[in-house]
Amino acid sequence: MSRVWSICWKEWRVMLDTPLGYVVATAFLLASGFFFGKNLFLVGQADMRSYFSVLPLLLLFFIPAMSMRMLADEQREGTFELLATMPVRMLEVVAGKFAAVLLQIFVLLALTLAYPLSLSLLGHIDSGQIVVCYLAALLLASVYVSVSLYASSLSSHAIVSYVLGFGMLLGLFLLGQAAATLPPTAQDWIALISPVQHYSNMLRGVVGLEDAVFMLAISGGFITLTWFQLERRRWR
Amino acid sequence: MIQAESLTRFYGDLAAVKDLSFHVRRGEVMGLLGPNGAGKSTTMKMLTCFLPPSSGKAVIDGVSLEKALDVRRRVGYLPENAPSYADLDVNTHLRFIGQMHSLPKATLADRILEMAGVCGLHTVLHRRIDELSKGFRQRVGLAASMLHDPECLILDEPTTGLDPNQIVEIRHLIRRLAEKKTVLLSSHVLPEVEAVCDRMMIIDGGELRAMGTAAELARLGHGGAILHVHLKEAGPADAAFALMLEQFPDMDIDRQEKDGGMLAVLRHPDPDVEMSEAMFRAAVHSEATLLELRQETARLEDVFRRITGGQA
Numbered sequence: 349m350s351r352v353w354s355i356c357w358k359e360w361r362v363m364l365d366t367p368l369g370y371v372v373a374t375a376f377l378l379a380s381g382f383f384f385g386k387n388l389f390l391v392g393q394a395d396m397r398s399y400f401s402v403l404p405l406l407l408l409f410f411i412p413a414m415s416m417r418m419l420a421d422e423q424r425e426g427t428f429e430l431l432a433t434m435p436v437r438m439l440e441v442v443a444g445k446f447a448a449v450l451l452q453i454f455v456l457l458a459l460t461l462a463y464p465l466s467l468s469l470l471g472h473i474d475s476g477q478i479v480v481c482y483l484a485a486l487l488l489a490s491v492y493v494s495v496s497l498y499a500s501s502l503s504s505h506a507i508v509s510y511v512l513g514f515g516m517l518l519g520l521f522l523l524g525q526a527a528a529t530l531p532p533t534a535q536d537w538i539a540l541i542s543p544v545q546h547y548s549n550m551l552r553g554v555v556g557l558e559d560a561v562f563m564l565a566i567s568g569g570f571i572t573l574t575w576f577q578l579e580r581r582r583w584r
Numbered sequence: 585m586i587q588a589e590s591l592t593r594f595y596g597d598l599a600a601v602k603d604l605s606f607h608v609r610r611g612e613v614m615g616l617l618g619p620n621g622a623g624k625s626t627t628m629k630m631l632t633c634f635l636p637p638s639s640g641k642a643v644i645d646g647v648s649l650e651k652a653l654d655v656r657r658r659v660g661y662l663p664e665n666a667p668s669y670a671d672l673d674v675n676t677h678l679r680f681i682g683q684m685h686s687l688p689k690a691t692l693a694d695r696i697l698e699m700a701g702v703c704g705l706h707t708v709l710h711r712r713i714d715e716l717s718k719g720f721r722q723r724v725g726l727a728a729s730m731l732h733d734p735e736c737l738i739l740d741e742p743t744t745g746l747d748p749n750q751i752v753e754i755r756h757l758i759r760r761l762a763e764k765k766t767v768l769l770s771s772h773v774l775p776e777v778e779a780v781c782d783r784m785m786i787i788d789g790g791e792l793r794a795m796g797t798a799a800e801l802a803r804l805g806h807g808g809a810i811l812h813v814h815l816k817e818a819g820p821a822d823a824a825f826a827l828m829l830e831q832f833p834d835m836d837i838d839r840q841e842k843d844g845g846m847l848a849v850l851r852h853p854d855p856d857v858e859m860s861e862a863m864f865r866a867a868v869h870s871e872a873t874l875l876e877l878r879q880e881t882a883r884l885e886d887v888f889r890r891i892t893g894g895q896a
Contacts, residue, residue: 354683426667433632435656
């Protein structure tokens with residue numbers, strides 16, 4: 349476990365020492381501020397619902413950018429060989445990278461707590477619902493991070509990894525969007541397999557065990573795929 | 585120690601290493617020589633558990649390659665081109681490597697300083713690695729490979745990119761380390777291998793072609809003993825050569841008259857035969873004046889070119 353945290357710590361050091369981390373964080377906070385402020389000032393609605401409904405789309409752009417170099421750069425720079433010849437399991441490597449990106453998302457989402465706090469100054473807000481919404485956002489982010497990490501393991505070029513990750517996440521996102529246009533049976537299936545649908549279920553303020561388990565299972569599935577992909581490279 | 589038995593590795597249908605067996609004792613430096621694509625790096629990658637062998641086995645310091653994590657704890661590995669985390673500073677990079685090897689927090693900082701001293705990194709310890717020259721990066725790689733004080737060191741071209749002073753320093757360092765450790769290193773620089781290694785092996789096409797000390801390999805170079813002789817007068821020279829032929833019937837002599845004297849090259853098929861002393865006595869006995877007597881020693885380059893078909 350300590351090696352998972354060592355990898356996570358190393359990724360944070362890289363993030364803090366390079367401009368990419370700051371650029372992505374600033375852009376995310378600006379975009380978040382825009383969508384929150386738009387609803388408050390232009391529409392005149394003092395709630396978080398519209399912000400959380402646009403969050404899956406925001407994360408769709410930002411999480412592949414945060415994850416793209418995680419494994420692609422290791423392979424491109426040759427440090428993957430260094431990592432793979434140290435006493436660490438490949439699954440620990442993947443877990444460390446996953447934790448690093450998810451922790452970054454956690455910090456960014458924590459910074460957006462300023463929005464509900466400012467709303468609470470204007471009037472009453474349902475704090476329970478807000479907490480569930482943040483939990484749902486973290487669960488959705490964990491799905492996105494695991495998919496983006498898998499994309500990063502598929503190529504040694506960060507940009508290719510970004511495009512692959514973005515493409516896969518867009519597919520998952522559109523799956524949820526297309527549900528309304530499909531026959532009822534298909535809608536049931538899509539409701540079952542679309543992470544955004546499960547996320548939307550949680551936005552109602554109820555933590556459905558089924559929704560949480562589904563998103564954790566999808567994250568676990570993609571983490572396992574990433575692990576297999578890295579091991580496969582060595583067996584070829 | 586390192587003990588490899590019939591190590592074989594295929595990339596698809598291509599055999600990169602075929603049936604490679606060797607051993608390196610504790611306290612010994614073994615050099616791995618071979619042209620590009622000979623299978624040197626693949627061999628090292630198998631021994632560090634980066635690539636699993638297609639067949640065969642190896643034991644590092646008593647631990648089989650199947651126990652990958654235990655092997656990696658005992659091995660310090662410097663991959664080709666010394667990859668390191670370019671976005672980090674040297675200290676943070678080494679700290680990360682130490683953490684991965686579970687070095688205790690209390691001693692990690694001291695160990696980093698010690699390795700920085702050994703590898704001459706004191707002045708750049710807090711500089712980002714992507715700002716460093718190739719030589720410094722190579723030293724960072726070396727420091728990282730030795731940080732956890734491993735029993736075995738596997739170094740893929742350790743002196744690439746270093747200037748002559750640094751090369752000498754690193755050679756001394758490796759020799760010093762080898763007193764207590766097992767070292768396997770690969771290099772293209774043949775004089776370096778000669779200077780640092782106790783024994784060396786030459787591989788080509790993934791197969792072991794020769795193994796031994798520099799002197800043992802040198803004898804393979806021209807397949808026999810060669811003596812260059814220059815005598816002042818041609819007449820007594822013939823008598824001296826006749827005496828030599830009596831003593832060594834298998835010997836060939838190429839003679840060439842020069843300025844009334846005689847230049848000759850004496851060749852004997854047995855590389856271990858001692859001709860110099862016999863030639864000296866024959867010259868004295870024939871009253872020939874000996875101007876030059878030189879036993880030719882094969883250079884490692886010659887051996888390398890001969891064994892690897894001149895692809896060096």
